[in-house]
Amino acid sequence: MAKLRLGVMISGSGTNLQALIDACSGPDYPAEIMVVISNRPGVRGLERAEQAGLKAVTIDHKAYEDKETFEDALHDCLSEHNVELVCLAGFMRLLTSGFVNRWRDRMINIHPSLLPSYKGLHTHARALEDGVRFAGCTIHYVRPEMDNGPIIMQAAIPIDADETEESLIAKTLTYEHKMYPAAVKLIAQGKVRVAGNKVAFKDTDMGDTGIISPLP
Ligand SMILES: Nc1nc2c(c(=O)[nH]1)N[C@@H](CN(C=O)c1ccc(C(=O)N[C@@H](CCC(=O)O)C(=O)O)cc1)CN2
Numbered sequence: 514m515a516k517l518r519l520g521v522m523i524s525g526s527g528t529n530l531q532a533l534i535d536a537c538s539g540p541d542y543p544a545e546i547m548v549v550i551s552n553r554p555g556v557r558g559l560e561r562a563e564q565a566g567l568k569a570v571t572i573d574h575k576a577y578e579d580k581e582t583f584e585d586a587l588h589d590c591l592s593e594h595n596v597e598l599v600c601l602a603g604f605m606r607l608l609t610s611g612f613v614n615r616w617r618d619r620m621i622n623i624h625p626s627l628l629p630s631y632k633g634l635h636t637h638a639r640a641l642e643d644g645v646r647f648a649g650c651t652i653h654y655v656r657p658e659m660d661n662g663p664i665i666m667q668a669a670i671p672i673d674a675d676e677t678e679e680s681l682i683a684k685t686l687t688y689e690h691k692m693y694p695a696a697v698k699l700i701a702q703g704k705v706r707v708a709g710n711k712v713a714f715k716d717t718d719m720g721d722t723g724i725i726s727p728l729p
Pocket residue numbers: 601604605606607608609610613622623624625633634655656657658659660661662
């Protein structure tokens with residue numbers, strides 16, 4: 514069976530990209546990265562892609578007069594590489610509904626909170642500020658409305674008494690790095706389908722819950 518063709522879009526350090534690179538190096542992993550795109554030049558994630566021998570492309574949003582022409586360049590690059598699934602991994606630009614609908618149900622995102630709680634930015638600090646006992650991370654299909662798409666997988670992460678923003682960011686990333694390859698694997702195996710604004714699973718051993726806690 515052909516491997517699912519991934520396009521990974523980043524804006525920064527790329528540790529989630531690295532988790533996907535490492536997973537894709539496994540001979541039986543059902544997906545492969547065709548191109549890595551960053552909207553910011555010179556970021557660590559691009560180095561990770563080059564070190565892995567992958568096509569690394571910078572499409573700098575600042576170089577385009579508007580979002581539409583920027584997103585046309587993203588779309589053309591993804592299409593050129595026959596990408597079947599776009600993985601947003603720390604991609605920090607809000608995409609227009611035009612772009613999102615072109616890639617509807619073929620684009621997923623990882624977000625560092627237990628959605629629908631803490632949409633947007635600074636999720637860890639906000640969770641600590643509110644004194645919640647669990648933080649988390651979520652993988653979802655992307656919809657025009659920010660952080661509002663059908664949820665594929667979540668991890669609930671206990672917040673320790675002496676937790677700091679830095680320690681929570683680091684702890685959350687350890688869950689993200691397990692969850693992203695697991696979610697892509699399920700999609701590549703055809704075990705995930707979108708049913709309205711929710712996701713349903715086919716013959717998975719996760720009991721149709723999509724929860725990763727404790728880590729696999
Ligand atoms: N249409 C959508 N676009 C994006 C989504 C989405 O769900 N729908 N997810 C994001 C990722 N993301 C949260 O997971 C997110 C990214 C960026 C922002 C944001 O406010 N960005 C600012 C610029 C910030 C910067 O460049 O550093 C902006 O775009 O003005 C919020 C949430 C990816 N896109």
